[in-house]
Amino acid sequence: xxxxxxxxxxxxxxxxxxxxxxxxxxxxxxxxxxxxxxxxxxxxxxxxxxxxxxxxxxxxxxxxxxxxxxxxxxxxxxxxxxxxxxxxxxxxxxxxxxxxxxxxxxxxxxxxxxxxxxxxxxxxxxxxxxxxxxxxxxxxxxxxxxxxxxxxxxxxxxxxxxxxxxxxxxxxxxxxxxxxxxxxxxxxxxxxxxxxxxxxxxxxxxxxxxxxxxxxxxxxxxxxxxxxxxxxxxxxxxxxxxxxxxxxxxxxxxxxxxxxxxxxxxxxxxxxxxxxxxxxxxxxxxxxxxxxxxxxxxxxxxxxxxxxxxxxxxxxxxxxxxxxxxxxxxxxxxxxxxxxxxxxxxxxxxxxxxxxxxxxxxxxxxxxxxxxxxxxxxxxxxxxxxxxxxxxxxxxxxxxxxxxxxxxxxxxxxxxxxxxxxxxxxxxxxxxxxxxxxxxxxxxxxxxxxxxxxxxxxxxxxxxxxxxxxxx
Amino acid sequence: xxxxxxxxxxxxxxxxxxxxxxxxxxxxxxxxxxxxxxxxxxxxxxxxxxxxxxxxxxxxxxxxxxxxxxxxxxxxxxxxxxxxxxxxxxxxxxxxxxxxxxxxxxxxxxxxxxxxxxxxxxxxxxxxxxxxxxxxxxxxxxxxxxxxxxxxxxxxxxxxxxxxxxxxxxxxxxxxxxxxxxxxxxxxxxxxxxxxxxxxxxxxxxxxxxxxxxxxxxxxxxxxxxxxxxxxxxxxxxxxxxxxxxxxxxxxxxxxxxxxxxxxxxxxxxxxxxxxxxxxxxxxxxxxxxxxxxxxxxxxxxxxxxxxxxxxxxxxxxxxxxxxxxxxxxxxxxxxxxxxxxxxxxxxxxxxxxxxxxxxxxx
Numbered sequence: 001x002x003x004x005x006x007x008x009x010x011x012x013x014x015x016x017x018x019x020x021x022x023x024x025x026x027x028x029x030x031x032x033x034x035x036x037x038x039x040x041x042x043x044x045x046x047x048x049x050x051x052x053x054x055x056x057x058x059x060x061x062x063x064x065x066x067x068x069x070x071x072x073x074x075x076x077x078x079x080x081x082x083x084x085x086x087x088x089x090x091x092x093x094x095x096x097x098x099x100x101x102x103x104x105x106x107x108x109x110x111x112x113x114x115x116x117x118x119x120x121x122x123x124x125x126x127x128x129x130x131x132x133x134x135x136x137x138x139x140x141x142x143x144x145x146x147x148x149x150x151x152x153x154x155x156x157x158x159x160x161x162x163x164x165x166x167x168x169x170x171x172x173x174x175x176x177x178x179x180x181x182x183x184x185x186x187x188x189x190x191x192x193x194x195x196x197x198x199x200x201x202x203x204x205x206x207x208x209x210x211x212x213x214x215x216x217x218x219x220x221x222x223x224x225x226x227x228x229x230x231x232x233x234x235x236x237x238x239x240x241x242x243x244x245x246x247x248x249x250x251x252x253x254x255x256x257x258x259x260x261x262x263x264x265x266x267x268x269x270x271x272x273x274x275x276x277x278x279x280x281x282x283x284x285x286x287x288x289x290x291x292x293x294x295x296x297x298x299x300x301x302x303x304x305x306x307x308x309x310x311x312x313x314x315x316x317x318x319x320x321x322x323x324x325x326x327x328x329x330x331x332x333x334x335x336x337x338x339x340x341x342x343x344x345x346x347x348x349x350x351x352x353x354x355x356x357x358x359x360x361x362x363x364x365x366x367x368x369x370x371x372x373x374x375x376x377x378x379x380x381x382x383x384x385x386x387x388x389x390x391x392x393x394x395x396x397x398x399x400x401x402x403x404x405x406x407x408x409x410x411x412x413x414x415x416x417x418x419x420x421x422x423x424x425x426x427x428x429x430x431x432x433x434x435x436x437x438x439x440x441x442x443x444x445x446x447x448x449x450x451x452x453x454x455x456x457x458x459x460x461x462x463x464x465x466x467x468x469x470x471x472x
Numbered sequence: 473x474x475x476x477x478x479x480x481x482x483x484x485x486x487x488x489x490x491x492x493x494x495x496x497x498x499x500x501x502x503x504x505x506x507x508x509x510x511x512x513x514x515x516x517x518x519x520x521x522x523x524x525x526x527x528x529x530x531x532x533x534x535x536x537x538x539x540x541x542x543x544x545x546x547x548x549x550x551x552x553x554x555x556x557x558x559x560x561x562x563x564x565x566x567x568x569x570x571x572x573x574x575x576x577x578x579x580x581x582x583x584x585x586x587x588x589x590x591x592x593x594x595x596x597x598x599x600x601x602x603x604x605x606x607x608x609x610x611x612x613x614x615x616x617x618x619x620x621x622x623x624x625x626x627x628x629x630x631x632x633x634x635x636x637x638x639x640x641x642x643x644x645x646x647x648x649x650x651x652x653x654x655x656x657x658x659x660x661x662x663x664x665x666x667x668x669x670x671x672x673x674x675x676x677x678x679x680x681x682x683x684x685x686x687x688x689x690x691x692x693x694x695x696x697x698x699x700x701x702x703x704x705x706x707x708x709x710x711x712x713x714x715x716x717x718x719x720x721x722x723x724x725x726x727x728x729x730x731x732x733x734x735x736x737x738x739x740x741x742x743x744x745x746x747x748x749x750x751x752x753x754x755x756x757x758x759x760x761x762x763x764x765x766x767x768x769x770x771x772x773x774x775x776x777x778x779x780x781x782x783x784x785x786x787x788x789x790x791x792x793x794x795x796x797x798x799x800x801x802x803x804x805x806x807x808x809x810x811x812x813x814x815x816x817x818x819x820x821x822x823x824x825x826x827x828x829x830x831x832x833x834x835x
Contacts, residue, residue, distance in 0.1 A: 042525060042565060051718055053526050054711045058719075061703055079718040117521045118514075119564035119572070126565055242566040296528025 016089065017047040018211050022218060024092040026228070031094045033229045035109040037125035038116035043236035044093070045113065046295040051086045056095065056105065060113055065104040125233065127241045130248035130284040139286050141244050144276055148288035151273025152206070153332045159185060160202055160335040162194045172271045182216035196367020202336055203368060203376045210290060213272065230261045238274060239294035241287040248284050314381040318355075320393040326351045327382065339363050340373050355396060360403045370404035415441055416457045419449035426467075433463050479529030480635040480712040481613060483606040486516070486545075487537045487673075488579065489597040490586060492643040496674040496698075505698040507673065515702040516641070517575065521568045522710060524548075533609050534575055535602040538582050540595030542602035545578045546571060549613065597644050600653040607657055610636040610666050636666040637690075639709050642681060643674040648739060651732035654680045661688045669709045671695060679728040679739060686727045693722055734762065744775065755779070 023031065023044070034040045045053060058074075059066065075083045090096045097104045105113075115121040132138075155171045162185065170176070176192060179185045184198035201209060214235065221231045241247060249262060266285060269275050274291040277284070315333070317325040324341050328334065329349050337343075340363035341353040353359075363373060378391055385391055418434075421427035427448045434440045439456025443449075452460060488509075497508035524530055533547040614636055638661065661668050661684070669690040670681040677694055685692035693708055695701065708721045732739050733754040743752040749763035756775040759766050 038563070039565070045525060046528065050526065050712060050715045054715050054719055057522055057706050057710055061706070074719050076718060076720055082718050115563070116565060117518055117525060117568070119568065121563050124563060126563060240565050245566075293528070 016049065018208075018215060019047060020089060020093070022215055024089065028094045030229055032106070032108050034232055035095075035106060035112055037233045037236070038112045038121060039125040039127075039240045040233045040236040041109055041112040042116040043239050043295045044095075048090075049086060051082065052090055055086065055090065056113070059096075059103060059105050060110060060117075065099075065102040068101055068103050071103050125237055127237050127247045128250065130246040136278065138246065139244075139276060144244065144286055144288045147276050148273040148290045151271070152290065153330075155179075155272070156202060156209075157332045157335060159194050159198055160332065160339070162192055174268055175271050178213065178216055178220060181220055182213065199339060199363070199366045199368045200372060202339070203372045205379065207293075210294070214294075217268065226264065227258070227261050230258055231265055234262065234265050235294065238269070238287050238291040241292055243287065243289055243292045246284050246286050250283055314379075314383060314385065316377055316380045317382045317385055318377060318392055318396060320395055322355045322396055322399075324353050324355060326353075333380075336376075339366065339368065355400070357403055360400055361407070364404055364407050370400045373400055413441060413453065415451050415453045416460075417449060417451050418460065419447070421448045424448065429467070430460065430464060434460055479527050479531065480637065481531045481533075481610065482523050483533045483535065483609055483636070483638045484520070485535045485537060485599065485602045485606050485638065485640045487597050487599055487640075487642045487644055488582070489537075489539060489594075489644045490583070491594055492674055496643060503698075507698040507701065512673070512701065513576065513579065515705070517572045518702055519705040519710070520571055520575075521565075522706060524567055524571065525565075526710075531613065532571070533606065535606050535609075536579060536582060537597045537599040537602040538586060540598055541582075542598040542605055543578065543582055544605065544609075546574045547609065596647050599640070599642060599644065599647070600650045600657065603638070603640065603657050604653070606638050607660050607664065607666070610638065610664055611660075614664065635713050636664060637669060637709075637712070638666055639669045639671070640681060640684070641671050641673055642678060643672075645675050646678045646680055646739070648732045648737035651680060651737065651739075652734070654684060658684050658687050667713070671704065671709065673698065673701070677728065679730055680732075682724060682727050683729065686724060691721045692724045692727075 034044075045056065048056070055071075058071070072080070072083065087096070091098055094106055095109050097106055151171075154169050155175055158169065158171055159179065176185075179198075180187060180192065182197075183195060184201050185192045186195050187193075201212065204212070218228065218231060222228055249266065266275065266277070267280065269291070270277055270280070270285075272290070274288060276286045276288055315327045316337075317327075319325075324337070326333065326337055327350055334343075334346075334351050337351065337353065340355065340359055342356050342359040343351060343353040345352045360370075360373070364370070374392065374397055381391055390397075418430065421430070424445075427445070431440070431443060431450055434450065434452050434456060437456050437459055439452040439460070440450055441453060442451040493509045493512075496503065497506055499506050520532060520534070523532060531548040533549075534545040536543045536545045658668070666688065667690040668684045668688040670678075670685045670692045672678055672681065672692070672694045674695075682692050684690075691708055693704060695704060697704075711719055711721060730739050730741060731743060731752050733743055734751045735753050735755075735757075738754055740752070740754050743754055744756050745752055746760040746763065746765060748765045749760060751760060751762040753761075756772050756779075757767070758769070758772055
């Protein structure tokens with residue numbers, strides 16, 4: 001009987017989560033402190049690849065160490081490479097204790113992970129629920145979603161409108177500072193201008209955007225001498241919280257210093273829309289959907305379109321005649337589309353434009369790549385478009401790529417031109433040497449000259465000097 | 473969304489037969505490794521938590537097979553009753569708390585109900601009923617979710633099917649009367665491309681569940697070290713199909729392919745198959761009881777004449793299978809045959825898609 005698994009395509013090489021390299025760069029001490037909280041262990045566990053998760057789980061409930069060879073006996077020989085590739089980040093994250101022959105989990109990680117799965121312990125790392133408040137009505141889910149969306153879109157809209165000279169609501173000073181630090185915007189003659197990295201940022205998925213900003217925030221926290229462990233574990237705690245529940249800030253602080261850190265984090269994350277507080281001084285807060293979906297892949301924002309109307313998912317219809325219809329009334333989405341579409345009409349719930357050479361060129365000049373435009377269109381395609389195969393008209397896709405190629409007709413490379421060789425023999429000799437080094441970019445035997453890259457120059461120069469010195 | 477990041481679905485069918493759990497909990501002279509229901513539940517819940525821990529989008533459904541009754545104990549697509557303030561605590565991940573408390577409460581409720589109706593004799597566990605419910609559930613969630621707003625809310629994207637898997641944790645021995653429904657469940661599982669994994673926690677190997685695991689590409693484990701249940705569960709049944717391509721999981725070396733006859737529900741080594749409807753009988757019949765096909769008298773006589781021979785072969789086969797603990801499908805060479813009524817039925821019989829490949833065949 002043949003196996004009945006779903007079709008098994010070749011293993012996709014999905015890139016690891018963007019937070020993992022950051023964690024890998026941290027010291028073992030920092031990581032160990034982090035691993036002492038069950039919620040942090042659980043969140044990091046979720047960011048790992050399925051194979052890595054399985055390896056951890058296989059080891060989690062073992063009391064003794066297991067030799068590496070026993071473990072690798074479970075691996076199919078042809079998949080050994082994948083297995084080894086999965087192991088090495090675990091060593092670098094210090095989740096697996098470094099030892100050449102034995103495999104064992106980091107003791108702290110093991111204890112906390114067990115606690116996370118079975119409950120118990122007294123760390124309180126999953127957040128302390130606030131007792132019900134009689135004075136105020138609890139915040140509704142819709143209210144939280146609205147708040148998160150409003151905060152997040154304010155940031156994005158500010159970025160996108162900075163290029164066009166329109167004015168929009170300014171996010172708080174800290175957010176602007178963060179945008180500037182991360183290189184998404186630059187201070188240009190006293191006003192913040194979006195950079196090409198910023199344009200690329202706008203076309204990413206909300207998840208990627210969120211993590212990029214948070215990573216930047218973490219780096220900033222390092223510079224500001226905030227306790228990184230506290231910042232990270234606060235983020236991880238948020239990611240394991242329940243949406244629509246109110247949590248108390250009390251009970252998780254032990255020292256005044258930690259309390260100050262928490263207060264700073266609360267303020268910052270409130271600006272980003274990750275959590276909501278009734279008033280800045282409140283001792284309780286609600287996490288929003290942006291926060292609770294940090295370690296999952298479900299959409300972090302309730303709807304990417306406007307709150308009032310608009311379909312839940314995609315809104316863009318693209319036709320083979322380069323016409324684009326966007327069913328949206330959301331100024332942010334209109335502004336993002338405006339990056340690479342030339343707008344024609346605007347109706348209360350519909351924007352019509354067309355993709356032209358000029359509009360795409362403008363986007364390319366801003367640093368946006370053709371792939372990014374295409375993937376944005378695919379990600380936001382209208383459900384009606386999803387019936388098509390391929391989803392986007394091939395002509396339009398190809399044309400956008402061709403316009404990008406047009407821009408890349410010339411490729412510049414620095415180097416040196418070697419010329420004025422006295423004899424063909426000399427020329428051949430030096431050219432052969434340069435060929436061996438694989439630095440030749442262009443050669444012309446008739447004119448007795450060739451062009452080599454910058455890194456080859458020192459060697460070639462030495463070679464010629466040696467030859468001429470030897471001859472002399 | 474690439475395959476690595478895809479959510480997977482796990483439906484678990486748990487056999488809660490009080491009789492066998494009681495036997496399983498007895499101390500060493502009877503069991504080398506006693507395992508009580510409470511100990512089982514705590515390890516089982518840890519396993520479920522692990523499944524949810526792997527990905528936020530992983531979904532879970534738990535079905536309990538109680539005597540004469542099958543119950544949905546938990547499903548992640550159901551709107552969860554808001555947990556009360558008292559039950560929340562800062563040391564546990566809220567979804568885990570919901571799963572654990574819901575399942576524990578419902579199991580206790582069902583077991584209490586069982587205690588109250590002590591008058592009647594304990595009916596066998598409704599394992600097949602629970603399995604069928606699990607299949608229906610898998611069918612529902614793998615349907616294109618456009619019409620189903622509830623699954624959308626739980627993070628399913630249209631067109632992305634979770635890898636459906638069904639795990640059966642059984643303690644009861646085979647129930648011969650459930651042969652046909654189990655076979656039917658296996659075929660629907662194949663059609664749904666759902667993998668059935670089986671863990672026999674207590675009691676002898678079950679023939680039918682072995683076949684279920686084998687035919688759907690799942691793994692069957694006969695639990696030897698029952699104190700290490702959780703480790704077994706995690707190593708064999710946690711990995712989704714994408715991981716199973718890299719890390720191997722235990723599979724059966726030998727599968728007991730015996731079938732049960734339709735007339736007396738006995739598990740037979742050598743049976744007689746109606747060439748028209750493929751019903752299995754333990755003795756030659758003049759008229760098939762299922763499809764009413766009449767067979768020639770001559771064949772019947774010949775078959776009956778061969779029976780004493782068969783009977784000895786039968787008993788030999790059975791003892792050997794018991795002694796070695798392995799299956800016996802040597803019956804394929806059995807001398808039984810029945811003349812086919814029509815030419816068409818021969819084709820039915822020969823066509824590879826027919827379900828007879830595992831049944832005692834004839835030539």
